[in-house]
Amino acid sequence: MERLMKIDRRLLYLVAVVVVAVTVFFPLGLPVKVSPLAVQTYDAIQNLPDDSVVFISNMYDPGAAGELSPMLKAMLYQCMERKYKIILGNTSWTLGAGLAHEIITPIAQEFNYVYGTDYIELGSKPGGVVWLQSARIDLAGAALVDYNNDPIGQFPLMQAVPKLTQEYVAAALVLDCGTPGAPDWLAQITQGTSMKLIVGEIQMTVPDALTYVQSEQYTGMIAGSRGCAEYEQLIGHPGAGLKTQDTMSVITLMITLFIVLGNIGYLARKK
């Protein structure tokens, strides 16, 4: 029994790889039940006024792209089906700008969105909360150029949104994996205003973010990969989130088994 404590970790990694590979090739087709939080998030975006402008902030880099890129894709699908105007950009997450560009470009083409009129990419601006403060006062002055380094002032969408405030932007959809992130958007932009703040969180930060949902500071939240799978079901565009749920279920069982075996070994050693 004590040998359970001495299992080579490389053997555990090998078991994990085999489990993942098997479930990837032979999916179990387990159902994914949609939670009330996912419905709340979907409704929050769906019920925005027609012709709303939404600011989608991809506050993440390649380290979190595995969970947040499918969320961004799903959010873009819902927003473009509702024909919202979209401003896409972030502050301080420079590596995320290219990731977002790769995601939004084919979806915009699919929905015949015109760049500069229906949507615009701001790229990534330095400054974090300082940039958010500046954007609240003068968005074009804070952004200066778009993702392609063209001056912002020439685009009709940016002329229609001079400030990042509730008068011009109906909702901020923030994909968050660290600092600066959604709490900074809350503190700087949406706190005490009618602008809705809907977030997509990595699984790791979901427990912290739930306090903001409970206090209604976040209007909705896509909670990790499971939340993304539920959200994809609601919008009718199954994607990477839904595809991984079978494997995640098996991985969860596997980890639970490892923990139980480890604890059995520990208790046996204690005796």
Added chain:
Amino acid sequence: MHPHISHDLAIWCQAICTLAVYTYLYKDNPIFRVAENVFLGLATTYIFVFQFFNYIKPAVIEWIWTNGEYHYILAILLGLAIFFRYVPSLSWIARYPMSFWVGYGTGYTLAFWPAVWLDQVTASFVALNSLQNILIFVGVLCTLVYFFFTLAKENPVVAGVAEVGKWYIMIALGSAFGNTVLYRWNLFLTRANMLLFKWLGFAS
């Protein structure tokens, strides 16, 4: 189920770098070190170049050159002063921009965050009409008592309430740990999908 290996150079780079990083699971080795340092160098360069053309250059041209707002030059000099930390005899100059940042951060937190926290405090005042609300109320009170270190824990009531708070904290930390583990596994799953479907080309 036959593989159709990708001919895309970008996909091959992704695959090679992913596998190079995963060699660390066996043990630390030069291949991992090379991949790690290549990523660091590439990311740093990309960030610098992107920010230069996407913000710094247009800011300098528009604000200083076109609009004549020369006070921004002082801000640039203050920011550049941080590099004096590499000159031992003049490293004291780097403390000025650092103190600016610390001061701004403190002021920002004190100005903007109390409103956020107070909203959460008031949200904890829930009607005790459901099990969930009762659990929230009990959890908030007991956890707060746990952190009152000036209260005598010899008092059995205080000790009992703090013990309940301790269990709430352990459950919360356990939840955080479990979520972190799942997050890491999901990242691996994304890489595995890339290797199996995009690189090796197995049909999904």
